[in-house]
Amino acid sequence: MARDPSAARAARWRNEEALPHGTAHALGAMAAMLPALRLLVGLLIAALVIAALYFGRDILIPLALAVLLGFLLDPAVSRIKRWGLPRMAATLLVVAIALGGLGGMGAYLTNQVSELSADLPTYQSTIRKKLRNLRNLVKGPSMWDGAIKTYDTVEKEIAVAAGPPERVQKVEIQRPDGRSWEQVLGWLAKISAPIATAGIVLLFVILILLDRDGLRDRLLRLMGGNLHVATDALDEASERIGSYLRMQFIVNVTYGFPMAVGLWFIGVPGAVLWGVLATVMRFVPYVGPLISAIFPLALAFAVAPGWEMLLWTLGLILLLELLSNNVIEPWLYGSSTGLSTLSIILAATFWTALWGPIGLILSTPLTVCLLVLGRYIPSLQFMEVLLGSEPVLDLPHRLYQRLLADDVEEAVDLAVHTIEAAVPERPQSSQHSPATRAADRATAVQGFYDSGGISTLRLVSNHYADVATAEHRLRLSSGLDELLEELYEAFPPPAATRSGRVHCVGARWDMDALAAQMAAHSLALHGYAASHAGQPLSSAIEQAEIAGWQDVRWLVLSVLHPQPQAQVRFILRRLRRLHQQTPRIQVVLALWNAPSHLLGEGTAQRLGVQAVVTSVQELVLRLQQLEAADGAAPGGHVPAALPDDEAERLQALHASGLLQHPPVRLFHDAAQKAAHAFGVKYAQVSLVDRDWVHTPGGLLVADGTPPEQAGLPRDQAICSYVVHDHAPVVVNDVARDPRFADNPVLAAAQVRFYAGVPLVDGKGRVLGSLCILHDALRGISAEELTLLGLMAQEVMAAVQADAAAAPPGAGGTPPLAPPPSPPADGGPRAAGETGETS
Structure with missing residues (x-):
């Protein structure tokens, strides 16, 4: 039973009133001192450690x-x-x-x-000659001679004025020669x-x-009772340190071996020795490479009468340093340690001060251990913040902070970098048309507006009244306006390819207008003739504000208010009264910050609009659906377009033999493993044919359908989007996605969540997908999506292994074929519930 917060506060007030005034004051003072005490205790513990x-x-x-x-x-x-x-x-x-x-x-x-x-004694004459030449060069006339003579004259005058210096007699203490055995003991x-x-x-x-296993068990016991967290921490620490050491060894060898070969060609004596020394000394950060370079440079100086050998040796060392630091190390190390550059330098200084040169060698592995502890132990989370290389603020908070600091240029750089990083890298070939690449950029901009732009506006809305000052509000408003202008110039929309004009307008607030500008830019990138109003609607909504709406087909009303019902109803009544001459205009309500209970079924009908959306992606998809319906109420589902390489993909699928002899048991085991690992109800491996998606051995099948013939039409399968995008597809809420909200197959199975990754053959063609589905809302993290991708790679590796082991034409499973008609009684459900086996 939930407890009333007001009753809890009243009880607390009664308890405080029952206490003496001095006691209550003392308790309040102790509560105020608690953070300072925690800080002092933490500093004391750190000092002891x-x-x-x-x-x-x-x-x-x-x-x-x-x-x-x-x-x-x-x-x-x-x-x-x-x-x-x-x-x-x-x-x-x-x-x-x-x-x-x-x-x-x-x-x-x-x-x-x-x-x-x-x-070495044979090089003495060369060394004397070069040193004599250097001495003569230094003693020769230079631009500083006048200044040096002036300084010497002034120094002599000061010495004369101060009087003659006192003569000091030097005393040298000579120790008697020790015996040989005393010298031996000293060396020992x-x-x-x-x-x-x-x-x-x-x-x-x-x-x-x-005793590796026993030590690991003891460490797990010391780290606490949560065996999952302790195991993950130990595995990550061992993986990061082991990967770092292996990569460092490879990097050092790729530096030392060319060093030895290069010095041998140059003619420096002991080339192998200096190559091995360079390999070993590079294990010592920062100082080691400098020490290892001194010896071959000194020998090159001493051996050759001229300066050519020294210059060639210096050039070789500089070239290897540039290649190693800028090419090989970033390529091999990657994110093996997870430490930031600053934390690595600070850690080297700290451990060197504690343990000397050995501490410098051990600084990176020890700091990696501290980073892992901070990641898995809540009380040490500050270590991950201080030492890690990952951003500690998500994208909306980073944008929000840059705009608060009036650093619009950095905010623009962050936005452009995020968008460009989200554009998939497709080869410049005939398989990927310019339209596909333009669609990729439009999707990347749309994703940034959803994950960064609109989320930043939510932060502005939440902090507008309580913590933001007038100066902060001005910086945010002007900064966001400039940011959107820069993004429009960096990603200009093409000419409109869709019929009908879309106009985006803010409801009441300048942030509503900025959200409308984001929506208009994304719609324009998707081919719509989209425009936006620079200012939000006024409270009275005058006729002049809607003067140019005669050709508007869809009006997108942007609202950031968390309780928008009354505001939306008033605006719609006023707009309909002023705009009766264009009854064909349709209103799409964009509620960017509304609570979930206002977004259920029937919201659009209650508010009198054609659709209600909560994200830029949903807005684009809903308008596509409205356009396909030609003004009617939205319904049906949106099938995925064919990929550019559809012909080659289908040829590879049919040539693979998976349709003729499907590995039902393999696919069924993979589906069950995925369903158990992710805790979902359904999972399946799909093979996307021309018009049919085969799901042999999947957990989502219709009653009475043999496992080898399970499947559904391609235009009703979410995995067709995986094939088109050549990338993972995640649908957190199928009911809110216009592409699948009215899909009969998903509705019959009551699917609300979907996540699928592509099955890619050896030549990079997508044959199908491995997907998980659930009948309740849930999400999937980046790590879980990566794991699902690894499971898909394992499936394809097993398929290729079976194909290599089986003789041509082998296989007892009948060819895949769609059923003659969709099941009439009932829809798909889990194979385990029907008692079917594969």
Whole structure:
């Protein structure tokens, strides 16, 4: 039973009145101090953690290095274990191979160093000559000679005025030569600490590789009772760190190997040594590449009498740095770490201050762990905000903030970048006509207005009266107006291709007029002769405001008010009274900010309009439906257009053999797996033929239909849009989408949600889709849509594997064929409910 909020407030007031005045005042003061106390406690905990990291570095550094090496070596151990070797033997084998490789490389490099050191005395004359030339060049006349002489003269005059300097006698303390065994002990003392650290790291690595599962279980236990969150956190951390280390190794090798080859061609001694050194030193961020470049440059300076070798070596290093930093690293790294550039630099500074050079090497993996903890632990969410590379504000809030800051130029850049990123990349070929590319741009602009523009106007509406000042309102209004003008110039609409004029007008507010301008721009991009009013309707709605409406066929009334009923009724009555001479005008009501209970069935009839829409996409689709109905009440469904490559696609579908011998069991298992994974009622794999969509083994079939002949007409299938768009299609509410709201198949199955991804063959042609459907409203996240796409790829991989394994003409399943007529009794339902099996 719901509790009345007013009763709760009254009870709280009674309790406060019952308390003494001093006690109530003290409780209020404590409540006001609570955020400050939380901040102080957080800072205290952070200080304790940093102190523990600093003073415990002798233990934590070997442990961190061991964990890092464990990430590198564990895939090899797991692979050998799958081959049948026990884990202990696999661990010892991998560690022995790693130590052997390091030992062999160390011996080879030591030999190279010894040979190089033996040749160094032969370069002394060249070094002296070049240094003498540099000294003469520096001593020669220059543009600074006059300033230097003036400074020397002034310095001497000051020294004379100050008096003669006191003579200081230098004393040098000479220590007696130590004995040889004392020198040996000194060297042992210096190398004992690194050797002990290496031994501890080796021991930790072996223990981590041996007891990986046990350590993982203990970490899961320490992270709390939510096993799902803890498992996801560990998996993401291991995946990000492992991917980062593998990619870094590949990047370093692709830098060091060309370095060695290039230095060998140039003639620098020890080319292999410097290539290996460059590979190893690049594991140390920022400082490592500089250190590795010093040695080949110094040798190039010392070896050749001229300067050509030095210049070639310098050019080689600069070229490799440019290629590695600007081409190879962005290509291979991608989003493997998820860290922003600033956070990587700050993390390197922080961990270097704590742990020295080892901290610099471990800075990125350790910061990745902190990022993952911030993503999955609510109390540490600030770490994800501070360290992550993903935007912390969504698109509407980013636009809203740019406009509040009067940074219209950045808002325009953000809008244009978002739209261009949403345009699918289609090859410039005959298969994709200019009309298709124009439709892609129109859809991208429409998507931006829905996800960014209208949502920003909702934020403006929600904050208009409580937090926005007069200056804020002026900035938002003028900034949005300028933004829309820039978008109109960046994405100009083509000439109108549809009959009938559409006029968009705002109801009462300047933000209503801006929403109408967005709608008009999107409609114009879709081929409509669309116009908009620069100002909203006045409260009196004079005749002059509607003077140019004689040829208007559809009037789009834009409203952002959350309770628009009374306002809309008044405007419509006034407009009908003033505009009786054009009775054919139809009104489409765009309620951008209305609550859901005002958007049910019958809303349009109650308000006296032809249609009610809540998004720009719905507006475009509804007008297309009204246009197809030629002025009648909207009804039916809108079939998808044929894709540009329809002929090639159908040829590939028939050549694949899927229609002749459908893998019903494979498709049925894939549908059940998808339905269980996403928690939906229906799922199916569809093959889109010329006029029929085959769904063998799907969970959405009609009573009495064999599984291998399940399907529906193509003009009634949502998956035909997946084929046309060559991209995933998501319909969060089928009842509000004009394309499918009156679809008899979906209505019979009571489908309210749809999400489908394309099934693509090896040459990029869409043969069908893998889709999930549900009889209740729900959404799907980007991660879930990606997972559905991976499942579709698995289906196609299994189909190709079966086709490669089966001989030509094999297969016992009869060819796919549509039933002679649609089922008359009842509509589709889940195969599990009818008792059908595949």
